[in-house]
Amino acid sequence: MKIQIESERITGEVWVSFRHVLKRSDKIGAFTEATVMWTPPDGILKQAIAVARVHPNDAPERKIGRKVALARALWLAGFPRDERRQVWIGLIKKGMRV
Numbered sequence: 001m002k003i004q005i006e007s008e009r010i011t012g013e014v015w016v017s018f019r020h021v022l023k024r025s026d027k028i029g030a031f032t033e034a035t036v037m038w039t040p041p042d043g044i045l046k047q048a049i050a051v052a053r054v055h056p057n058d059a060p061e062r063k064i065g066r067k068v069a070l071a072r073a074l075w076l077a078g079f080p081r082d083e084r085r086q087v088w089i090g091l092i093k094k095g096m097r098v
Contacts, residue, residue: 003090007083014038014087018066030054032065034073036087048077063097 003014015037022030031054037047050072052065070091074084 001091001094003087003094005083005086005090007086009040010038010083011041011043012039014083014090016070016087016091018069020060020062020065022060028053029056030060032060032062032069034066034069036070036073036077038077046077048073050076066096 001016003016004012005014015035017035019033019035020031021028021033032052033049034052035047035049037045039045050069052068052072054060054065070087074087079087
């Protein structure tokens with residue numbers, strides 16, 4: 001999803017995507033992966049990827065996995081609080097349930 005934000009560090013848009021892996025046959029187990037991509041003023045595309053793993057005794061929930069993985073990815077990307085808030089508001093406006 002493309003999210004428009006206003007910031008001095010980022011030119012225009014932030015792209016957010018999620019990937020859910022639900023098979024539990026291997027040792028890794030179920031997880032959700034969030035990818036955040038943005039373009040700083042220097043023009044080089046950057047990205048941060050974070051994972052939220054499911055405990056083997058728990059049932060995977062996409063909603064919770066998306067929240068945890070996205071929070072981690074935004075933190076890894078070094079977004080300040082205002083930019084993180086704009087990303088969350090943009091996702092809620094586009095239909096992501098909180």
